[in-house]
Amino acid sequence: MAAVTPRFGRALLRLFAVQGSYNYERMLGLGVGVAEEPLLRGLPADGATSPYRAAVARGAHFFNAHPYLAGLAVGAAARAEHDGAPPELVEKLRAALCGPLGSIGDRLVWAGWLPLLSGLALAAVSLGAGWTAAVAFLVVYNIGHVALRWWALREGWKHGVRVASALHNPLLQRAATLAGPAMACAVGAALPLTAQYLALPFGAWGRGLIAVAAVIGFLAIRWLPGRLSGLRLALGFVAAALAVGWLWQ
């Protein structure tokens, strides 16, 4: 293990750019291959059909998962290649990891950790914390972000083909369970505070209009899911306001 430490560090650094060449054909595949490559360097590399080259080619095949947890697949596949696992097993392992890593990562990060901290930051700005709220958000978020990337790669590299056991880690399961309620509570609290922060500079009629338009907009998005996005609603609202403002001189 000690002999691969610098390679492990290089793989970890490369994982931060795992989506650098994101595309609709191989999704994260190229990024995963690039991140895995340093961990494969111990394999025999002589000739055009060496185990090293075959493993590098496999590493760049289609892959899609949450980017922060992609390290788990990178480490596990690299360990499996070193352990002499058959190519079909390595491919199966990668394919089997796509769904769980995507699901857990989305629940834990995109629908948990990120909106939780964003909600807290919004509430803090609304309560007068100013720019320090944005800085605190960045620092705290990235403690979790970097720790998750590091943990994922380390666990994958440690367990190889038995990496599924890492996904049952009690801390990970507990974090995934707690993230949802904490996020819901934080964003719920942030919404009225943010509304007050944004509406305060307006006069009484402006505040009233914001309340009415926000309720109408909210109901419209809820009634037309998939057809009316926040962006479309906002573009419609500002276009209408520009037209009315221009005519109502």
Add this chain to the structure above:
Amino acid sequence: MSLESLIALLGWGTLVGVDLVSVPQMMIARPLVAGTVAGAILGDLDAGLKLGVVFELLQYDILPVGAVRYPEYGPATVTAVATAHAAAGALGLGLGAVVGLLIGLVGGISMHVMRRINSRVVHAASAVLESGDPRALVRLHVGGLLRDVARAALVTALGLALAWAVPPHVTGMLTPRGATLLAVAGVAAALAAGAAGTLRLVGRGPNLAWFAVGLGGGVVVATWLR
């Protein structure tokens, strides 16, 4: 806006655009962070925070799972703040929102186009990739990264051009009442999108109760602070 500020905003908008997907995803692309730093660059923290909050709420409407297409609000927020700073006064917030929304739309389209270009490049290089040549793999990956840098810079530059060109034309077009109406529209849409996006995220399960608890607490604090 000085040339130094423009260059700094272009650099910041590019970093923010690259952070969203490519590298390092440390969330400087979040509108609250992107807007605050843009405000600091222009010496207008208030505009940075306000538009940061507006676009952060709009961001709740997006859940970036799979290959879903979505608007890009990072560079959009940077250019919205630049517009608000250039327009100043009552018009700033509303006009900033308009330019930001347009750039958010353009940013989203540009990401989709870039991914299609990446797909073609990767498809064309299939044989080289199957040979397991690590140098070719890294070269293709870095090529994708550089395309994203160029894309983010172009989107930000377009937004900054709008921030420079639009305010003088619109200032005489709208009365203070019209300017307020525009700002009201931007804020209301952000609140609607933020609330709808949050509820979609929360779902109808047990998290809904926690959302209600938070909402109640937020209302109490907001009322108490009035």
